[in-house]
Amino acid sequence: MSFKDLKLIKPLLKAIETSGYTEPTLVQQKSIPLILEKKDVIVSAQTGTGKTAAFALPILQLLFDKQDAPKRGKKIRALIVSPTRELAVQIQQDFKDYAKYSNIRSLAIFGGTSIEPQIDILEKGIDILVATPGRLLDLHKQDYINLDYIETLVLDEADLMLAMGFIDDVKKINHLCPENKQTLLFSATIPYKIEQLANSILKVPERVDVTPTHSIAKDVSQVLYYVPKRNKIELCLHLLRNTIKGNVLIFRRTKFGVNKLEKTLINNGYEVDSIHGDKNQSDRQTALNKFKNGYAKILIATDVAARGIDINTLDNVFNFDMPNQAETYVHRIGRTGRAGNIGKAYAMCSADEKNYIKTIEQYINVQIPIETEHPYPLDPKAKPVVHKKKGSKYKKGRKSVASKKKKKRWY
Incomplete structure (x- = not known):
């Protein structure tokens, strides 16, 4: 037609x-x-x-x-x-x-x-x-x-x-x-x-x-890296140096995460820009234009800020943080492999994100290929890190010396 x-x-x-x-x-x-x-x-x-x-x-x-x-x-x-x-x-x-x-x-x-x-x-x-x-x-x-x-x-x-x-x-x-x-x-x-x-x-x-909601663009190849949370930045740098070719849109879950990764990459000599909800409109537009025109090879974004990005020549999408919604994963990797181009979608998963992978794979009805040959593998038995709140140093029910004294109060 x-x-x-x-x-x-x-x-x-x-x-x-x-x-x-x-x-x-x-x-x-x-x-x-x-x-x-x-x-x-x-x-x-x-x-x-x-x-x-x-x-x-x-x-x-x-x-x-x-x-x-x-x-x-x-x-x-x-x-x-x-x-x-x-x-x-x-x-x-x-x-x-x-x-x-x-x-x-x-x-x-x-x-x-x-x-x-x-x-x-x-x-x-x-x-x-x-x-x-x-x-x-x-x-x-x-x-x-x-x-x-x-x-x-x-x-x-x-x-x-x-x-x-x-x-x-x-x-x-x-x-x-x-x-x-x-x-x-x-x-x-x-x-x-x-x-x-x-x-x-x-x-x-x-x-x-037009498309079943669970479909993934056929021109996008996916790859998954299991990695300890503390090594994500090192693996990201390793992949940028050795594996990822062309421009890349990196997704992080929070504005704080976007800023932290941007500083690290700039310190390592990369041309990087970012967009998130705290940036004003002109800064966001400037960042987007720099990325589209090739002045910055890496753009880091949160999901909401990236929803309107339309770049036909995007080579790679990188899920630094796995999204907790399967639909979000589909949206993210749908940014590449457009208009007849071939795209690549990378994802890093730490122990506390394993459940997200299960949900995503059920949703898209595809098992994401896992790459094990990298310097920071995750122990398959690794459990999510649980940060416990520290309780009081006093035993429960124990009163301090001051409270034991019978004081006359004015009220």
Whole structure:
């Protein structure tokens, strides 16, 4: 199938060609015709399957006849709600690329950055708004955003919005939009609460289930190293020196862990950058751009900060800490092996993470190959380190000398 078969208009086909895409992915083949028919749609598809174009292209086509309103006369007609800043920036860039041969204007708004430039562009007039929930509600409250003309509402990465506690905000945003709008919900997984949300805000939705939630990209080879927790940094350095070729995205569970590993790698002469929730938006964007453009070969990130990262030429993903959710593992390694490229996923597991491996392997129905030839093997009998709290130095029930004295008290 070609993009022409999806009945897309010439300016969009020209923009797709310029972007270097030749044929639509499965999610695009199934979603675009339904969205062009103005149906409500629930799409379950993994990151890296071409989801953004699956809603961006039909939205641009539906708005094409209204593009020539004078700038200040433009009304926001499509709203895309995204859980993270990085994802919002990525989506808006895609809209910009696909709208290259049209007069359709888009804007991304998000917190953690100055509000004034965003207000300036809003006042000039836009057709498509990509927004994180907090900043959107904030600007709506201040009367800078009017949602009365919304024709299409997209909820992207709905499962992450649920995990980040945005569901109430999403419901509020839905109520602020017209009742007769088209609603599209995209999610990597459809847990029960997302199902409930979909039932409450979508009207007789069509379903598109492109990949089983447990699938792993076929172009990603996985390898697992069992290692004592105290030797993880040494093994990481050993692999970076001897095994890992190309650029690498390293995942850690906490911001503290990200900072600690970044310092160690910089001290060992590596070009490294990092992103996590405590960094402001411009620092996160700078780090991402440096990594994408090859100035830094290593990027260290927490899961939430990395959700919006879209790098087609990512060679390796490195799980420094094993995630405690199987879905998170699938999301992480799905960052590599995209757009026809081959990727490699490395994972280090200490004694206290062994249960996570069991859960992940059951979930993906694959046994992850184990590499035993390395300098820091884990004793198979090793038990998780349990840190016991030290109790009082006094025996239970024993009174101190002072408390034994019968003192006269003033009260």
